[in-house]
Amino acid sequence: MRILRIALLGVALAAVFTIAADARSKGHHRHHRSSATTPTQKDIPMTDPDKWCTGGFPITDDQQIRGCTAIINSRRKKDQRATAYYNRGNAYFSKDDLSSAISDYTSALEIRTDYIEAVYNRAVAYRATKNYAMAIIDYTRVLMATPGDVSALTGRGTAYGKKGDNAHAIQDLTRAISLGTRDVTARLQRGHAYLRLQRWPEAIADYDQVLAAAPSNPEAFFGRACAKLYSGDKKSGMQDLTQAYLLDQSILETMVAQGIPSPVMVKPQEGTELQSTSDATVTAPPSAGSAAQAPKPTDSSSSSASSSDAPASTANTSAPDTSTPPAQSSDSGDGHTDHAERN
Numbered sequence: 517m518r519i520l521r522i523a524l525l526g527v528a529l530a531a532v533f534t535i536a537a538d539a540r541s542k543g544h545h546r547h548h549r550s551s552a553t554t555p556t557q558k559d560i561p562m563t564d565p566d567k568w569c570t571g572g573f574p575i576t577d578d579q580q581i582r583g584c585t586a587i588i589n590s591r592r593k594k595d596q597r598a599t600a601y602y603n604r605g606n607a608y609f610s611k612d613d614l615s616s617a618i619s620d621y622t623s624a625l626e627i628r629t630d631y632i633e634a635v636y637n638r639a640v641a642y643r644a645t646k647n648y649a650m651a652i653i654d655y656t657r658v659l660m661a662t663p664g665d666v667s668a669l670t671g672r673g674t675a676y677g678k679k680g681d682n683a684h685a686i687q688d689l690t691r692a693i694s695l696g697t698r699d700v701t702a703r704l705q706r707g708h709a710y711l712r713l714q715r716w717p718e719a720i721a722d723y724d725q726v727l728a729a730a731p732s733n734p735e736a737f738f739g740r741a742c743a744k745l746y747s748g749d750k751k752s753g754m755q756d757l758t759q760a761y762l763l764d765q766s767i768l769e770t771m772v773a774q775g776i777p778s779p780v781m782v783k784p785q786e787g788t789e790l791q792s793t794s795d796a797t798v799t800a801p802p803s804a805g806s807a808a809q810a811p812k813p814t815d816s817s818s819s820s821a822s823s824s825d826a827p828a829s830t831a832n833t834s835a836p837d838t839s840t841p842p843a844q845s846s847d848s849g850d851g852h853t854d855h856a857e858r859n
Contacts, residue, residue, distance in 0.1 A: 734764035
């Protein structure tokens with residue numbers, strides 16, 4: 517009898533363990549089904565269009581566009597709608613939809629003619645689409661309101677250079693440098709302008725300064741190679757040219773778009789790599805003051821599209837009377853920035 521009771525107790529315990537294990541398994545399965553049906557980000561309802569329109573992590577560009585569109589279509593005050601157009605333009609810019617960005621910046625300016633951030637960002641977008649004439653007009657408008665804006669000076673100087681007006685380019689870029697810009701773009705673009713004017717020593721001096729601050733800048737290596745080769749320093753010029761290609765295999769396309777062609781004709785040996793300075797024949801420099809080549813859709817491949825010419829920050833539509841945004845997203849409602857991130 518004792519043996520039978522022990523056996524029955526063992527069977528009962530086994531049954532308990534089996535039921536518990538089955539319950540754990542079913543519980544885990546239910547949890548798995550629940551997580552599988554969690555709504556995706558696309559399914560999240562827009563409960564706060566002001567927050568979405570302001571943007572910033574974790575709001576996506578598409579969500580920011582939705583939030584701003586809701587505000588634009590609502591009966592809000594004009595300043596709030598202007599800010600919504602401006603913020604939506606920034607989201608379109610982030611998505612590389614530059615045409616829509618320009619359209620929204622223009623709509624913001626139709627409501628608020630003194631919206632300098634919208635003017636600046638439209639200038640950046642125009643320059644990115646190679647519409648240098650319109651970019652210069654907008655940069656000039658910014659500089660009329662804020663004469664010491666080094667980002668606008670750098671942007672306008674760059675646009676002048678790519679348009680072929682190297683004298684005005686040097687004037688703007690020199691002023692930006694004298695005002696103490698921390699970005700290398702002004703000196704890089706001034707080097708390009710000097711190069712297009714065949715002022716080799718001045719170009720080399722600017723490229724030296726750029727490479728001291730940014731040792732891996734392919735445009736500076738390429739530009740300095742051109743200046744050295746054209747001035748007779750073939751050995752050092754070829755070293756710089758080789759380094760430029762090692763850093764960026766598409767550097768020639770970038771430079772040609774800025775009116776700076778290859779300084780050499782290469783005789784390939786076992787492929788396309790330069791084996792020695794004897795492999796290349798230095799070409800004649802382009803005529804002084806050459807303009808950039810035919811426009812391309814964007815100039816994002818160029819290292820000159822740097823932080824000094826980035827769009828101004830996003831503003832908050834819900835509080836239209838303050839003006840102190842941080843770098844990425846802002847609690848200011850009128851879209852004003854202090855230009856700190858652009859200088």
